[in-house]
Amino acid sequence: MSDLFDQSGADSTAPRPLADRLRPRALSEVIGQQQVLGPDAPLGVMLASGSLSSLILWGPPGVGKTTIARLLADETDLDFVQISAIFTGVADLKKVFEAAKQRRRAGMGTLLFVDEIHRFNKAQQDGFLPHMEDGTILLVGATTENPSFELNAALLSRAQVLVLERLGDGDLDLLLSRAETELDRKLPLTDAARTTLKDMADGDGRALLNLVEQVAAWRTEGDLSPEQLSTRLMRRAAKYDKSGEEHYNLISALHKSVRGSDPDAALYWLARMLQGGEDPRFLARRITRMAVEDIGLADPQAQGICLEAWQIYERLGSPEGELALAQAVVYLALAPKSNATYVAYKGAMALARQTGSAMPPKHILNAPTGMMKDQGYGAGYAYDHDAEDGFSGQNYFPDNVPRPDLFQPVERGFERDLKKRVEYFAKLRAKRAGD
Structure with a gap:
């Protein structure tokens, strides 16, 4: 299998990192992600039926996106080609597509794995479409960002989005055990310190193995406590994008x-x-x-x-x-909760849009000119302070708008008192209307 435009830059003479040494050799060895890989999960069903389609693998760093893509190529006898949207331009993409066409003519399929696919702009994303449609490539994109926001609709309509999750505590335990087996020794950590080490990884399997390599290189007398571990290792910063999802x-x-x-x-x-x-x-x-x-x-x-x-x-x-x-x-x-005003406001906005330019009733309009008085402006207005109970009960809605009940306070907190007031004025309004 070829790794065109693979920017790993690995030196074959250097010691292989633990994460590379523990890379699964079959999908069955992948830790976690059973919601995707299980026999009744999307990838399990696709592989069993021989109907693998283009995919977008969406998940946080260090959960196996690249590994799963490589193993899918192995499972389906496709040539694996990896590129990164960070380092790949239009000219590079053209070379990748041309090489895939040549492979196809030779009877070989291509699984094109695109890391950080959300980094491609809309035009570049559109460039994949004809090659996906004619079968030149089977696209597997990887992203840490929400595809709904970062990938265009045309690309999403041709690929199934699979959500990968942070590794859980049990997954990290299994990964630690595999690491200790590979190293042929147990890490010098108390049980509490092992828990701290997993917490530092924050669900990232690759980060955990990098931490394990550091711990394994230390010369210690006895097992380290969580406090001793924390002084030697920096806790991994929690994933947080202040402008993203x-x-x-x-x-x-x-x-x-x-x-x-x-x-x-x-x-x-x-x-x-x-x-x-x-x-x-x-x-x-x-x-x-x-x-x-x-x-x-x-x-x-x-x-x-x-x-x-x-x-x-x-x-x-x-x-x-x-x-x-x-x-x-x-x-x-x-505090006691109520969204009564929020709901009433939204209802009032909807009613305002519905009624358009309906005029207020004339009796509540000012009449600063004689012509306006002749038109009936202000005629029949009742000054509430002069009314019994300080309440006239007049209509303040447009003449052709039925009175709505927008504000409906709840029986919680201060709104209990407001509810009593609403009901009190409603009774007075009905009484004035009947008089």
């Missing part, structure tokens, strides 16, 4: 944890975003939005607490000011 995933998790009245989960997601380098000002703005959308008038203080936390952060900066954001998040999570 991870940014939106984590802010969604924070928002829904607040809405779900779970202060512990809300604090966890806040901490994850802050540790990832998120701008605290963005968080302050979104936290205030949560107060408006999900707490509403069930606790009118919530918005003020968020604004105060925002102001405190601006005055103190990081890291001291971040505690104010944490306090606001806890307050919101424990």
Whole structure:
């Protein structure tokens, strides 16, 4: 099999890295990803039926995207060609496609593996389409980014997206065991330190094996504790893209944890975003939005607490000011919830679009000129302060718009009192209408 444009640059005389030595030789040896590789999973079914199609492998780093692509080529007797979108230009792609055509004429198929496929622009992605359609290549693309956002619709319609997951604790245990078997010795770690080592890898199998190589090279007396391990190794930074999908995933998790009245989960997601380098000002703005959308008038203080936390952060900066954001998040999570105003506002916007330019009823229009008075502007207006109970019950909607019930407060927090007021005025309005 050929590896045209493979940018690995491996030196055949150098010691092979542990990750390369442990690379699976068959799909059955791949650790994890049974949701994709199992007998009833997409790839298992495709291989059993002999109907492998073009694929997009979407998942975090170090979960086996490249390995799976290589093994698929082995399983299907296709020539494996690997390129990276980072280093490959239009001229290189033309050479790849021409070589694939020559192979096809010789009766050989090509599995073209494209790493970081999301780095290609729309025009470059379109360039794959005719070669996929005529069978010149079977495309397997790998990406860490959401294909829905990064790949064009034409390419996605011709390839099946398979989602690969971070390796779980059991997967990492198995990988550690294989590494120790390959090294022919046990790592000098206590059980707690082994757990710390797995945590440092953060679900990335390649990162774990790199850490294992470092640990295996140490000369130690006895097994290392988690504290000793942490002083010798740097914890791998958690995956977080401040402008990409991870940014939106984590802010969604924070928002829904607040809405779900779970202060512990809300604090966890806040901490994850802050540790990832998120701008605290963005968080302050979104936290205030949560107060408006999900707490509403069930606790009118919530918005003020968020604004105060925002102001405190601006005055103190990081890291001291971040505690104010944490306090606001806890307050919101424990506050009574209501989206009644949010729902009412959306209903009002929909009604406004529906009714277009409907005029207010004439009795609530001002009449600064004689002509406007002659037209009936202001005629029959009842000044509410002069009415019994300070409430006239007049109609304030356009004459041809039936009165809607937009604001429906809930039986939680301060909105209990507002609900009583809504019901009180509704009864008075009905009474005035009947008089």
